[in-house]
Amino acid sequence: DTLIDDVLTYALFPQVGLKFLKNRDNPAAFEPAPGAELDNVQPSTPAKNKPVATGPASYSVRVDGKVYEVEVAPTGELSSVKPVVSENIxxxxxxxxxxxxxxxxxxxxxxxxxxxxxxxxxxxxxxxxxxxxxxxxxxxxxxxxxxxxxxxxxxxxxxxxxxxxxx
CATH class of the missing domain: 2.40.50.100 (RNA polymerase II/Efflux pump adaptor protein, barrel-sandwich hybrid domain)
Known part of the structure; x- marks a missing residue:
């Protein structure tokens, strides 16, 4: 049963599948599962040249021919959505x-x-x-x-x- 799975894994994903098959018992060979990296985050100071999101980001979004001005908070939540007057679009x-x-x-x-x-x-x-x-x-x-x-x-x-x- 695992032989068929292994063959299919290699056939569908030759490069990554081979790495997986060689290291399947070595979890250190793979990146952490999604979400697991948040458990081990240590607070740090931002790099000097790296931009840090301090306020909401503003975007123009077109939906069904109408344009909206959308602000997104650094947390990813929408902080405001306002329609834009069509004369300026x-x-x-x-x-x-x-x-x-x-x-x-x-x-x-x-x-x-x-x-x-x-x-x-x-x-x-x-x-x-x-x-x-x-x-x-x-x-x-x-x-x-x-x-x-x-x-x-x-x-x-x-x-x-x-x-x-x-x-």
């Missing part, structure tokens, strides 16, 4: 006049799903971005006609960069 321009779609995150343009002159509806996928090995669908922020595409497949963009102009 990149990529949330209204249909009146010329609207733009800005990059919601930094990454690479993987595929452009629309073309100049195309009619799009709010919520239609117009660009697919790649960031940290994840594909992100970027959707139109308003109904309109694509006037200009400012990026090409393979381009790197930063948060807030204009990608598409609508009319």
């Amino acid at each position: 990149p990529g949330s321009a209204s249909v009146t006049g010329s609207a733009t779609l800005n990059a919601p995150l930094a990454g690479n343009i993987w595929k452009i799903v629309t073309k100049v002159g195309a009619e799009v509806k709010r919520g239609d996928v117009v660009i697919i971005m790649e960031a940290m090995k994840m594909e992100t669908e970027v959707r139109a922020v308003a109904d309109g006609t694509v006037v200009n595409i400012h990026v090409a497949a393979g381009d790197a963009v930063s948060t807030g960069d204009v990608m598409i102009s609508f009319d």
